Amino acid sequence: MNMLEVKNLSKVLGERQVLENMSLSVQQGEILFVLGRSGVGKSVLLKTIVGLIHQDKGEVWIDGEKTHPERELAMVAVRRQCGLVFQSPALFDSMTVKENLIFGDEDKARHISATMAWLKLPEKILNFYPSELSFGFQKKVSLLRTLLSNPKYLLFDEPTTGLDPVTTNLVNDVIRDCAKARNMGCLVVSHDLQSAYHLADRIVLIDQGKIALSGTPSNFKESDYPLAVAFRKGTINFAEGY
Amino acid sequence: MRNNEQRVLFLGFEALLSPIRLFATSCRVLVFSIVNIRLHGREITNQMFESAVLSLPIILFSLTIVSLMSILEFSWHMKLVLKQDALVPGFSMVLMVREVAPVVTAMLLTSRVGASIAAELGFMKVTEQLDQLKLLSVSEVEYLVIPRWVGCVFASITLTLASLVTSICVSTGIASRFMNYQPHEFFNTLFVFTKAFDLGGGLLKAFCFGTIIPFVSCVCGLSCQGGSRGVGQAATRAVVQSCLFIIFADFFLSYWLWTF
Numbered sequence: 009m010n011m012l013e014v015k016n017l018s019k020v021l022g023e024r025q026v027l028e029n030m031s032l033s034v035q036q037g038e039i040l041f042v043l044g045r046s047g048v049g050k051s052v053l054l055k056t057i058v059g060l061i062h063q064d065k066g067e068v069w070i071d072g073e074k075t076h077p078e079r080e081l082a083m084v085a086v087r088r089q090c091g092l093v094f095q096s097p098a099l100f101d102s103m104t105v106k107e108n109l110i111f112g113d114e115d116k117a118r119h120i121s122a123t124m125a126w127l128k129l130p131e132k133i134l135n136f137y138p139s140e141l142s143f144g145f146q147k148k149v150s151l152l153r154t155l156l157s158n159p160k161y162l163l164f165d166e167p168t169t170g171l172d173p174v175t176t177n178l179v180n181d182v183i184r185d186c187a188k189a190r191n192m193g194c195l196v197v198s199h200d201l202q203s204a205y206h207l208a209d210r211i212v213l214i215d216q217g218k219i220a221l222s223g224t225p226s227n228f229k230e231s232d233y234p235l236a237v238a239f240r241k242g243t244i245n246f247a248e249g250y
Numbered sequence: 251m252r253n254n255e256q257r258v259l260f261l262g263f264e265a266l267l268s269p270i271r272l273f274a275t276s277c278r279v280l281v282f283s284i285v286n287i288r289l290h291g292r293e294i295t296n297q298m299f300e301s302a303v304l305s306l307p308i309i310l311f312s313l314t315i316v317s318l319m320s321i322l323e324f325s326w327h328m329k330l331v332l333k334q335d336a337l338v339p340g341f342s343m344v345l346m347v348r349e350v351a352p353v354v355t356a357m358l359l360t361s362r363v364g365a366s367i368a369a370e371l372g373f374m375k376v377t378e379q380l381d382q383l384k385l386l387s388v389s390e391v392e393y394l395v396i397p398r399w400v401g402c403v404f405a406s407i408t409l410t411l412a413s414l415v416t417s418i419c420v421s422t423g424i425a426s427r428f429m430n431y432q433p434h435e436f437f438n439t440l441f442v443f444t445k446a447f448d449l450g451g452g453l454l455k456a457f458c459f460g461t462i463i464p465f466v467s468c469v470c471g472l473s474c475q476g477g478s479r480g481v482g483q484a485a486t487r488a489v490v491q492s493c494l495f496i497i498f499a500d501f502f503l504s505y506w507l508w509t510f
Contacts, residue, residue: 060381084387092385098378102296112386 010071011035012057012090012161012193017066019052026052028217030066034193036160039183041204042197043239044214050197051095053214054163057195058092059083070161091159095166097146099138099153106134109153116156123155126185128178144175151182161193162186168200176200180207201239205229213239265491268473269465272391276399276465279391290393297401301363302408309358309409310416316354317346317417321424335429340442342421347444347452348508351413352406353500356459359406360492364467367398368488371471372481380472390472398464406460407453414452451507458503459496466492 012034019027026049034040044050055061057068059077068075070089076082099108110117124131127148138146147167154162164183168176180203186192187209198204204211204225211228213221215235221228228236283289324342325335371394374380383390418440425431470488474480 055381058385060384087385087387094378094382096377098382100374100379100382112388 010160010193012071012195013069014053014057015067015069017053017056017068018064019049019056019061020064021052025217027056027063027066030214030217030219032212032219032222034161034195036193037187037191038209039187039194039196039207041208041211042195042214043199043201043204043211045235046199048214049217050214051165054092054165054195054197057163058087058090060092088157089159090161090163091154091157092163093151093154093165093167095169097138097143097150099146099150101138104135104137105141105149108138108149109134109156113157119156119158120152123152127152127155127182144171147171147179148175151179155182155186159192161195164194164196164198166198166200167196168198168203176203183207268469269462269495272395272469272472273461273465276391276395279389280396280399283392283396288392290397293393293397294400297397298404299401300366301359301398301401301405305359305362305405305409306412308362309355309413312358313351313354313413313416314420316350317342317420318424320345320350321421322428325429336439337442338429339421339425339431339436339439340444343418343440344443344448346414346417346421347448348504349500351410351417352452352455352459353496355409355413355456356406356463356496357493359402359409359460360463360467360489360496363402363405364463364488364492365485367464367467368471368474369481369485371468372474372484375472375474376477376480395464395468398468399461402464403457403460406456406463410452410456447507451503454507455500455503458499462495462499463492466495 014030014032017027017030018025030053032040032042042050042053052061056063056077059075059080062077068077070086075086099105100111103111106117106120109120120134121131129145129148129152133141133145133149138149141149147170151167162183167179167183171179183194183196184207187194196203196207205228208225211221211223211225212219213228213233213236215221221231221233221236223231229240231237320342321338324338328335328338328341371380374394380390383393418437421440422431422433422436425436426433467488470484470491474484476483
């Protein structure tokens with residue numbers, strides 16, 4: 009079956025165990041939300057999948073093939089299949105929007121207009137520099153750049169953080185369209201519980217580097233796991249550390 | 251205590267070895283890029299413009315003042331010891347060609363271009379632009395380091411030559427105005443001690459300094475950590491380490507070229 013699988017992934021950064029024996033999978037056409045407090049290793053998980061960070065232990069499998077992060081050339085194919093949208097827009101300041109979009113593969117220029125219309129981006133911004141755009145527009149351009157590569161799996165690192173409600177809804181619609189209309193597998197790392205309820209097929213809750221809870225949004229709503237309760241209430245029980 | 255000393259020693263070695271490692275990788279990537287015709291021409295042109303053209307005013311202004319001071323100092327010392335200053339043009343030209351033009355140019359380039367390289371790459375690192383480059387399968391050495399290397403070497407050599415021309419013009423003007431020399435008389439005695447080998451040595455130094463600045467600065471930028479504070483520290487480290495490397499390299503090159 010076509011799926012992105014993470015098996016027993018472990019990573020220590022400095023003296024902290026960021027990921028500990030983490031296993032999860034995303035099928036094509038599925039939306040998996042990974043929730044967790046800041047600094048629990050959600051971004052590290054995404055960067056490990058595409059080989060930007062090397063795991064200490066564990067494996068990543070894509071469509072039944074194991075990835076080899078130590079071989080930079082082998083990761084080129086993996087990165088073509090897995091598009092990552094960073095938390096920050098990560099646009100190149102010295103290039104215009106259009107140059108940013110076609111950088112690395114000029115063939116992408118053919119699909120720019122259609123994808124811009126999908127994201128409701130005006131074509132006039134193509135000649136702007138990133139610094140001339142608002143943060144919301146920069147995030148949308150960043151998403152557009154990843155979509156132009158037409159990946160099989162899309163990894164989102166907090167895609168709606170810092171966006172206004174209208175843009176948040178637009179980004180959520182795009183994520184849903186990617187999964188349901190274009191059959192991409194979407195792994196979304198987020199704090200945004202409302203988006204998770206709205207979009208997710210499954211939710212995974214990370215706590216202290218491990219998967220604490222995995223299930224449907226309904227399972228999450230009913231769970232009495234302290235961190236899940238804290239997420240729902242938006243408050244922290246300091247006695248329990250959540 | 252002992253752990254701290256070992257840590258400082260390790261960091262010192264790392265500061266020395268990292269630019270050398272990056273240099274070795276860049277040489278390999280440069281050969282690969284030339285063979286595969288994959289040089290980023292526009293980026294190289296931008297870097298040449300940024301490093302050479304935009305540094306020209308500050309370097310010419312500084313070298314004008316330095317050559318003015320060196321002529322006046324030489325004249326004062328020679329009059330004090332030899333009671334005449336006939337050898338000033340010859341001696342000052344040797345000093346300019348061998349030391350002042352390449353070293354002062356390199357120091358100024360370090361403060362202008364080196365700091366800028368470290369800050370730019372550091373910012374790219376903390377805003378995940380470097381990760382994005384990897385995702386796009388673009389080599390950071392090929393796209394970021396090699397254009398800056400070519401730009402800096404070009405800037406260092408051309409600006410050293412421009413500095414020499416400026417210093418000759420300024421020296422001739424000063425000598426004819428304050429030291430009772432006729433311009434043609436001063437100009438004729440300029441090259442009494444200076445040989446083609448000296449000019450070659452000066453340009454070799456310019457090449458070496460033009461190589462040191464981008465590699466040290468790129469290592470500082472690429473290893474930047476944290477936010478804006480980290481970027482600031484990377485820029486400071488780039489300037490300090492580049493200056494130290496340049497001073498050491500200048501000593502060894504001078505010893506190798508003119509003492510043996």
